[in-house]
Amino acid sequence: MTIKSRKKNKSNLWYGVIPLYLFTLTFVCGPLIYMLVLSFLSRAEVWGVEKVFTLSNYIKIFEPVYFNTFIESLKLALLTTAITLLVGYPFGYFMAKLSSRGKKVMMLLVIVPFWTNALIRMYGWIIIFRSNGLLDKLLMGLGLTDKPLKLLYSFPAVLVGMVYALLPFMILAIYSVSEKLDWSLVEAARDLGATRLQAFLTITIKLTLPGILSGVVLVFIPSMGLFFIADILGGGKFMLVGNLIRDQVITTRNWPFASALSVLLMILTSLIIWIYRRVTHVKDLEGLV
């Protein structure tokens, strides 16, 4: 029924979306095409780009230095996604079971960090992680460790920063499907003999899958590119694809190569979204819309 009415709306109000299409065309498609074209051009000796077709930008990605960055990034992104899912799923799921008052409070708690600039929040982590920082003091105070752990500028620090920054997206995605979940289906499963766990595995997980996947998309994709977290908490020791692209644009000024990297990142992203759509048959990202 909703599909029908949506279609109707579309046919009646097609002229209303013209500005939207124009906007998209200019500010989304335009730059994308520009980037795609750029990625097949060569770098000029001194400055800018030469209009000579080449595939070398793409081939360059597979040079060990750059390729390792990709692998490293993927590893971090996968870990970040896995941890946010493990923490965010129960969080979002039980949040949806709260009373409407409880939901509002929790929602506020999840959203409050966004009121502060992300960069500043990352500096907050420095205070916690640095040698003889809060964490070290706490652990040593408790007698769990006897010397500073040197956590800052390590992989775990970057991971924690990523998880911290992206967890709300996972929570909100899971919460939004769990809220719409028809609990009577879980009851029906229990009535048909399923234990709590069986009902969860056969019904709840399946029905919240769109939320899981959109959470994964919302976390995985940015975690490939959030270079400032790797900078601040990794101390420049960690290069992510995001860092690489930034450096290629700003420092090295190899725009064609930066474009090629970006295109590859976008292909990866599209691939994930394509999988998402295949699995869920849903066009919109749950939790985003």
Add this chain to the structure above:
Amino acid sequence: MDTILELRNITKSFGKTEVLKDISIQIGKGEFLTLLGPSGCGKTTILRIIAGLEEPDGGRVFLNGVDVTEAEPNKRDVNTVFQNYALFPHMNVEDNIAYGLRIRKTDKKEIAARVAQALELVQLSGYNKRYPHELSGGQKQRVAIARAIVNNPKVLLLDEPLGALDLQLRRQMQMELKRLQKRLGITFVYITHDQEEAINMSDRIAVMRDGVFEQIGTPAQVYDLPKTSYVAEFVGNANLIHGRTIEIKDGVASIEAAGGLVKATVRDKQPVPGMEVTLAVRSENIKLYTCSSQTGIKCRLKEISFAGGMQKIFLQLEDGTEVVSSSLGMNLAFEPNSELYMSFDANHGVLVDL
């Protein structure tokens, strides 16, 4: 008859509203028990407590002699046909029906055979691969029945399982369900709004009102001998006439009502002379005369209507009470606004609310 299911003094409140107040009943093996009552009286809540989806505030639930009040739903040999179907949207019809069997790790071949059998029973053979969103309301309802019945539970709980079906399919499914229930010997606890359905299918009917059982009895008992005015109206669409007993002789009470005199057979409970009483008389048992006789109440004919082969005559007694008389076929003997006398046989008058 062996008792398979017993509810003992069940109470349940949601917040401040008391939804069930001291519900007790014993249900026999293979019995077809119907819960009949208006919307919101607590029927679904009773089923949920039996299924284990809701915990009662007080009282006990016994299944096959075992106290299951605290048992998990999956530990009870009970299946439910839910009022809102609750079909799994991500599974096709076949997988929905097979769900319970798969959970119990039934042999694959047996699952296939039983699913096919269940589909045939609900007349949905060939719909195996359809998804719930591709089914009509009635078809969903039938899948829900198949999904529950395929498990062959000791007790099957059905929450208005035929509510979404058209009259013809409804009648057909009523017969099918009844036949199946007899054949398999499954105990049915069945909810319906429809008194006709209740009377046609049940071994016993429990008439509910505001969280209590008003009367539990066979269809004949509930229909012909209602204990309360509520049951008389709800099940038998009976007329209620208020009066005062004059005398009781040979098991028959003479009652003065609305300026007339009527007689009613006295049953288990005895009224005393001079007592205010309420009489229930079903409309088909009311006879009309143009002249007064020894018994009868004067009334005025307000309106005549004709529907479904039945003529309904709407009357008003002198104390304002509205009474309906019905009969088969047309009878053109009476004019609107004419003065008539209504009467009925003593054994058709039932003293209620005693």
